[in-house]
Amino acid sequence: MHVLILGGTAEGRELAGLLAERLPSLKVTSSLAGRVAAPRLPSGEVRVGGFGGSAGLAAWLRENAVHLLIDATHPFAGTISRNAAEAAAQAHVPLLAVRRPGWVQEPGDDWHRVDSLADAARVLPGLGTRVFLTTGRTGVEAFAGLDPLWFLLRSVDPPAPGLPVPARLEVLLDRGPFTLDGERELLRAHRIDVLVTKDSGGGATAPKLAAARSLGVRVVVVRRPVPSPGVPSVVDAPGALEWVRKRLHDPRPPTDA
Ligand code: NAP
Secondary structure, rough: OOOEOOOHHHHHHHHHHHHHHHHHOOOOEEEEEEOOOEEEEOOOOOOOOOOOOOHHHHHHHHHHHOEEEEOOOOOOOOHHHHHHHHHHHHOOOEEEEEEOOOOOOOOOOOEEEOOOOOHHHHHHHHHEEEEOOOOOOHHHHHHOOOOOOEEEEEEOOOOOOOOOOOEEEEEEEEOOOOOOOHHHHHHOOOOOOOOEEEOOOOOOOHHHHHHHHHHHEEEEEEEEOOOOOOOOEEOHHHHHHHHHHHHHHHHOOOOOO
């Protein structure tokens, strides 16, 4: 049986590891978009690069005799998740999504929820002057033109050359997991008064929220895109392992998760 994991996340890597360890007779392929120059690789086979839309993914599923498709991509990777839903339906392959829960506001948080990076850029000038931007290098152009503000962008790779970026921008190349002490120190050292984040959820990058809370730093939280309807989901890799186990014992097309 062949399982394709659409990855690029900690959950995708964890799931590939769990399947290799617990169900070694399965063939497992992890798929990465190829956005990061030196990605953390999951165990097992890995393919890199787009499929060419939902039709390309459906063709890949057929040509590679994929039995189960698991969408373990990031909650903000909305296009590939939509493509996965369409391709799974076209190729008649059962699909499961791994959707980590979003973050929950706690007492002491000063959060401002917005629908997009463009909306985040619109509200920022009223919230602070020294911005910690943790929404990734793609989309940084949404903040170009906010010349009075100073930005610290933290990303795995630098922004693509040629893209418009804020005039006063410092780039910090780093990737999680991060610690509360480290995040607090970073916010203090750069005199950050507002933080911008996607509602990514998960533990690896959550300490920035606790650090912001403890220092009274405002937080702009970008809401998640709405997931495709009708796709069964679990919240973590162990949940996906159980789903695969069930499918092994009953490989008929599923009617539920
Ligand atoms: P996206 O906007 O949903 O997808 C754009 C295109 O990239 C897709 O149409 C697909 O190309 C290709 N693609 C995306 N994920 C892929 C995968 N796992 N394997 C093969 N092709 C993939 O995605 P994105 O937001 O740019 O994210 C790209 C990757 O980075 C995802 O795998 C995601 O898990 C990871 N990631 C994203 C974020 C984020 O904030 N968006 C954060 C952390 C990690 P084709 O149409 O040609 O197939």
